[in-house]
Amino acid sequence: MKWLLEEKAIACSLAAILLLLGLVNLVSSKNTTELVENANQVQSTYNVLGTLTDFYAAMSVAESGRRGYIFSGREEELSRHQTAVEEMEVELSELQQYAVLNGVQQQRLQQLEQLTRQRMVLFEQSIELYQRDRSLEAMQTQHAITDRSVQIREQIQSLLTEIKNTENQQLQDSLKQARQNIQYRSTIERAGILLIVVVACGVVWVFYWGQRRRQQFQELEKTLAQEQELSNLKLRLFSMISHEFRTPLSVILVSSQLLTEILEFKIEPSQLKNLYRIQNSAKLMNRLITDLLTLTRAEAGKLEHQPEWLDIEEFCLNLLDDFQSSHAVQHDLQFTSQGEFGRVYLDEKLLYSIMSNLLLNAIKYSPSGTQVTLKIEGDPEQIIFEVEDQGIGIPEEEKANIFNPFYRGQNVEGISGSGLGLAVVSKCVEIQKGRIEVNSHVGEGTRFRVYIPRIDKDAIPLGIPTGSVD
Known part of the structure; x- marks a missing residue:
């Protein structure tokens, strides 16, 4: 089956639209995956930062509870210290579970855990010493333990700062990448929509042009049919005129020739000129009719x-x-x-x-x-x-x-x-x-x-x- 030009154009345009939709969907799917990954990474980074903040807060509470217990001897302070230590353990366990941390961060986390363990040991030593001996010498040992705990705390604070800075930088990078992905996806979708609109407009234009061409072709066919009919009518008219004229012309010509043959020996030659005029006029009229009929047939293709x-x-x-x-x-x-x-x-x-x-x-x-x-x-x-x-x-x-x-x-x-x-x-x-x-x-x-x-x-x-x- 032979397709019309507009049918071919519409089929190609639909194929182009489907192809564009497929490409846009593929790019959007890939971009969506990247956005999900960025979102997960951002969420993990927020969780790490939150856990680090909770860990530092728990460590501060544990230190405060230890000192309160040593100076006042109140059991509430000891209970607060023990609860804070348990929270620190939980926060450390959560940090170990985050796969988002890279190699450098993992090393820092290990150092953090070691320092934390050392400080917890100091906490236990300080509490045991207080419970066992409250002499002046014991108080001096408590001061030494406290000084060592402060040093370890400063190292922990330094590690926490480095971990937080790295995580914040990764958070900024993830947010930047997410914004770029969103802009890229938006650009691709707008470009796809624009191309689809252009192709659709092209389809409409081709369809309109095809309709106009079909109308013009139909009008041309109608005009040609009318001209052909007019040409056939003219041919029939001239054929009829030729037939109707040639018969009397032939009679006139034959009759004048017979008269000429009869009279040429009976009258003077100068008196025959009218008969010669009749014959010449009849021949001229016959030739004119023949020429008109020939031209009409030629124009009609007949x-x-x-x-x-x-x-x-x-x-x-x-x-x-x-x-x-x-x-x-x-x-x-x-x-x-x-x-x-x-x-x-x-x-x-x-x-x-x-x-x-x-x-x-x-x-x-x-x-x-x-x-x-x-x-x-x-x-x-x-x-x-x-x-x-x-x-x-x-x-x-x-x-x-x-x-x-x-x-x-x-x-x-x-x-x-x-x-x-x-x-x-x-x-x-x-x-x-x-x-x-x-x-x-x-x-x-x-x-x-x-x-x-x-x-x-x-x-x-x-x-x-x-x-x-x-």
Whole structure:
């Protein structure tokens, strides 16, 4: 099944839209995964920071409880110290479970745990010493333990600061990456939507253009059908007119010829001129009808092309004899041939229309007594017919219009004519795929050369009619 152009465009556009949607979905899915990973990392970083803060707070409470218990001996302070120590243990365990910590952070965490264990040992030693001995020497030992605990606390604070700074930097990096991913996804989605809108607009435009083209094609088909119908009507009209006119014209011509034959020995020749006028007018009217019908058939594509074997030289000689006898020609008609012809495969009716019109124009537009030459040349490819006169010639600026129907030159005033002869010649030459050359100068004469290609009868495929040309 052959697809129309707009159908192909719509199919390609839908495929492009689906492809764009797939790409946008793929990019969005990948971007969403990255956003989820960044969010998890941010959440873990927040948890680490929170745990570190809780750990430091618990360590401070444990130190405060120890000192309170040693100075006051209250059991509440000891209980507070023990609870804070347990919280520190819990916070350390939670820190060990965070996979987000890198190698450097893990090392720092191990150092933190070691220092914390050392400080817890000092806490226990201080409490046991207080419970066992409260002498002055014991108090000095307590001060030494406290000094050592403060040193370890400062190291722990330094480690906590380093861990927090690193985690904060990672948090900022994760947030920055998340923002970039969001912007990237937003850009991709906007670009995808824009491309889809552009493709959709293109589909709409192609569909609209296809509809407009289809409408124009339908209007053109309608116009062509109307013109064809008008051409057929015109052809039928001229065929009817031709039939209706030719019958009385034939009666007029035959009757005048019979009268001429009967009366030519009974009256003076000068008295027969009216009969000759009737015959010439009837012939002129018949030729006009024939030319009109030929042009109408050519315009309707109904002009027949029926080539047959023809003796060209005999055809030309008979044509000149016919002109010499039937048109009362007062010119010197000459015929020459060059090359070998024999019998050629041409359409005699079309050739007669060509040569008779060219000869008639040459005689009509040439002064009486001048020479009109018909020359034929033959070669293996084509036949060349040449008609040359010594008449009024054709102005240079009018040569482009002489083959238009009803066109007559500005220098033919006083010479009767219809302007159809050369139009008929052009159509008959065209239907035989030939060409015409014109060489003319005002006051010096005109020469027409008609080139008609030879037809190889054996090259015509069987079953293909040659009776008409569309």
